[in-house]
Amino acid sequence: MVAQSPLTTTTSSPSRPAARRTIVRLGHQPGPTDETIAAIEAIGDPLDRYARATEEQTRHEDAAQQAGQVRALAALAIHELGASYATIAHVTGLTRSRAQQLVEAGRRLRSGRGKLAV
Numbered sequence: 001m002v003a004q005s006p007l008t009t010t011t012s013s014p015s016r017p018a019a020r021r022t023i024v025r026l027g028h029q030p031g032p033t034d035e036t037i038a039a040i041e042a043i044g045d046p047l048d049r050y051a052r053a054t055e056e057q058t059r060h061e062d063a064a065q066q067a068g069q070v071r072a073l074a075a076l077a078i079h080e081l082g083a084s085y086a087t088i089a090h091v092t093g094l095t096r097s098r099a100q101q102l103v104e105a106g107r108r109l110r111s112g113r114g115k116l117a118v
Contacts, residue, residue, distance in 0.1 A: 033060075069109055075099060076106025 036056060043049040078088050088099040 072102045072105040072109055074106075075102035076110065079103045079106075 040049060040052050040056060043052060075088055075092075079085070083091075085096050085100045085103065088094070088103070089096040092099065094102070
């Protein structure tokens with residue numbers, strides 16, 4: 001069995017070198033959040049609807065910040081596996097400069113130098 005990079009899979013035939021293809025899959029999956037928003041929209045009292053929407057927004061902003069930190073640390077891990085910024089950009093759909101920013105943010109996070117704006 002051929003060793004594989006964690007970012008790609010290989011397919012090969014005896015007559016030509018292995019081809020690589022990206023396995024990063026991104027997309028929106030409808031779920032409980034969509035149902036939660038619909039339930040909030042259905043609240044009759046506008047003040048209650050406002051308060052509940054604010055709670056939900058705060059919860060999602062916190063989750064988005066945590067997801068950003070996970071992304072930065074993952075980008076750093078990919079870089080430490082030997083991937084260049086250009087490779088990270090290619091497999092994630094980011095620009096090279098954004099990939100570099102994420103890797104550097106991951107370094108700051110890991111070293112504990114404060115909060116991160118990703």
